[in-house]
Amino acid sequence: MERRSPGSLSAAFWITAFHVASSYASPILSPLDLSHLDTKLKGVPLELSSLFLTDSLRSLNGTASRCKVYPGDQTWPSDEAWAKLDGLTDNRLLIQPQPQAAVCYPGLAYDADKCSEITATWGRSYEHMDDPIEMMSxxxxxxxxLPPNVFDSHNCTRGGFPMYVINATEPKHIQLGVNFARNTNVRLVVKNTGHDFLGKSGGKDALSIWTHHFKNITFIEEYSDEKLGYSGPAFKAGAGVQAFEIYKAASEKGRVVVGGEGETVGIFGGYIQGGGHSPLTSLYGTGADQVLSYDVVTAAGEFVTANSTSYPDLFWALRGGGGSTFGVVTSVTVKAHPEMPTTASRFSFTSEKVGNATFWAGIRAYVDYFIPNADAGTYAYFVLIPDISTGIFTFSMSPFFAPNKTLEETKALLQPWFTRLDDLGIAFDPNVTYFNSFYEAWRSSFPLEIVQKINVTTGSRLFPRCNFETEEKREELYRNLRESSENNRVQVHFNMKAVDPANADNAVNPAWRQNILFSQQAVRWPVNGTAEETLKIRQEFQAGDMQRWRDISPGAGSYLAESDRLEPNFGQAFWGSKYPRLLQLKAKWDPKDVFYATTGVGSERWTVESADGLPNENGKLCRAG
Structure with missing residues (x-):
């Protein structure tokens, strides 16, 4: 990948550029750090040097232009400006990085052997998580x-991928990138692992800040915050730390942290900023509920620590308000809980031998136990898979996860439902297994997450406790789940509750506090259909199957990290009563909308004018209306 040559500015300029007015802020660079710069370049024009100012002396493009600045625009930064950004970020600017599948297309980086290699493993998240631009969507x-054997796009362009990427390893790299984007009006995106299925980590011709290599993990024996009501052990982890890394580090200290079930998810990026459900949520709450402190670069380019006493409003917003919205997080300090034994069960059954009526009777029986199982602190991850061509339905539990439960306790929770399945003649092998630790159980129980399919999107709903408190309401919900399956919707469900820890005053969607079943259903469209046909199918899905789910759970919500870009009234759906305050804080902390993420707080002011009219990142970001 091409790199620009470095440049530099005077020490006096940089002392000004990185001055942080607040007493809580931590300046990154000192005069000693910069003493080697003052002789490298003299007479730098203010027009160029001001691009990197934290509190810019002027805004080159203002905030009134309809669209962000793009290649070909008169105000697109010069090659010299990009070269300066590269040099000042320690030559960590990647220029026009190629999509992985470029090796499959003649005229680019064609390599038939490499194309065959990546095609064979394209669906594995491990093949994409270390790439500077790849999105798993x-x-x-x-x-x-994409690889032609996956989807033949006939040629290869960056599409919704960024044009420039800062491979950040220090906060100063992020500060420089934020300042440059703000002062030039270039679109800015933030990427960690690319696990966001809505495309928030990409943007056509954008400047991307890649936080994947912030990998430090520090164990803190005793952390105390009286205002949060917490005193105990904690971990401070870089924004790039993934689930498999923090879970292993925690286990080595005899601890657990609240994180996602997917092993390659970047726990301390968008996951924890957006709330984050976990196999431990029924015991400890969401990922955002665990946060004790953030280190973050703001839209003004300042590097600050946000916690209960330092920038408390920013701290409130970052705990649940969504990533790529209020700042770029570099590290997070979270609560550490005791390691615990865990029991898990994986099994499946189908309608093939028993018939659809009996199969659905087994599912209906399960619905009766959602409240007691969630109240017991368990986390059940199950899927319903229809095969319309054969008329066969499949249920798969992967897994029923019972942290801090013995084998006997877990069997006792499951036995009432299992007895009813036996009475119905449904054959299954529950495979209930006891593990000495959460870490062992997690490693053995959950499937590896995959890259999103090319003709699928997913909508979601947080079904509250009231949907399960009476026989009538349970029957109503069951009928709606069955109807979705009969409409050929693959469904993914999580039976859990998000307990509300003491003093968990944050931006997490209030609908999580009432949740008993977090449900997703997917819509599919023909792979080779037109954009118009695809959009119509997606809109009908929202107006039909998703609206049915909303109708039976009035006032509830959805989960912003696993949802549909076409979710109507997303502010209410993703944040409920918290949204008005989040909008106010967005205006305070990012008045120029430096940060944009689809369906993020304040994103209704903007729209991506995509090349094909579909909801994706392949288009200019412009003001709505």
Whole structure:
């Protein structure tokens, strides 16, 4: 990948550029750090040097222009400006990085052997998580460069991928990138692992800040915050730390942290800022509930620590308000809980031998136990898979996860339902297994997450306790789940509750506090259909199957990290009563909308004018209306 040559500015300029007015802020660079710069370049024009100011002396493009600045625009930064950004970020600027599948297309980086290699493993998240631009959502990217055997895009373009990437390893790299984007009006995106299925980590011709290599993990024996009501052990982890890394580090200290079930998810990026459900949520709450402190670069380019006493309003917003919205997080300090034994069960059954009526009777029986199982602190991850061509339905539990439960306790929770399945003649092998630790159980129980399919998107709903408190309401919900399956919707469900820890005053969607079943259903469209046909199918899905789910759970919500870009009234759906305050804080902390993420707080002011009219990142970001 091409790199620009470095440049530099005077020490006096940089002392000004990185001055942080607040007493709580931590300046990154000192005069000693910069003493080697003052002789490298003299007479730098103010027009160029001001691009990197934290509190810019002027805004080159203002905030009134309809769209962000793009290549070909008169105000697009010069090659010299990009070269300066590269040099000042320690030559960590990647220029026009190629999509992985470029090796499959003649005229680019064609390599038939490499193309065969990546095609064979394209669906594995491990093949994408270390790439500077890849998103695990080709639909959101724009489908412009995939292996032809996966989807033939006929040629390869970056589409919704960024044009420049700062491979950040220090806060100063992020500060420089934020300042440059704000002062030039270039679109800015933030990427960690690319696990966001809505495409929030991409943007056509954008400047991307890649936080994947912030990997430090520090164990703190005793952390105390009286205002949060917490005193105990904690971990401070870089924004790039993933689930498999923090879970292993915690286990080595005899601890657990609240994180996602997917092993390659970046726990301390968008996951924890957006709330984050976990196999431990029924015991300890959401991921955001665990946060004790953030280190973050703000839209003004300042590097600050946000906690209960330092920038408390920013701290409130970052705990649940969504990533790529209020700042770029570099590290997070979270509560550490005791390691615990865990029991898990994996099994499946189908309607093939018993018939659909009996199969659905087994599912209906399960619905009766959602409240007691969640109240017992368990986390059940199960899927319902229809095969319309054969008329066969499949249920798969992967897994029923019972942290801090013995084998006998877990069997006792499951036995009432299992007895009813036996009475119905449904054959299954529950495979209930006891593990000495959460870490062992987690490693053995959950499937590896995959890259999103090329003709699928998913909507979600947080079904509250009231949907399960009476026989009538349970029957109503069951009928709606069955109807979705009969409409060929693959469904993914999580039976859990998000307990509300003491003093968990944060931006987490209040609907999580009432949740008993977090449910997703997917819509599919023909792979080779037109954009118009695809959009119509997606809109009908929202107006039909998703609206049915909303109708039976009035006032509830959805989960912003696992949802549909077409979710109507997303502010209410993702944040409920918290949204008005979040909008106020967005205006305070990012008045120029430096940060944008689809369906993020304040994103209704903007729209991506995509090349094909579909909801993806392959288009200019412009003001709505």
């Amino acid at each position: 080709p639909v959101a990217q724009g489908m412009t460069c």
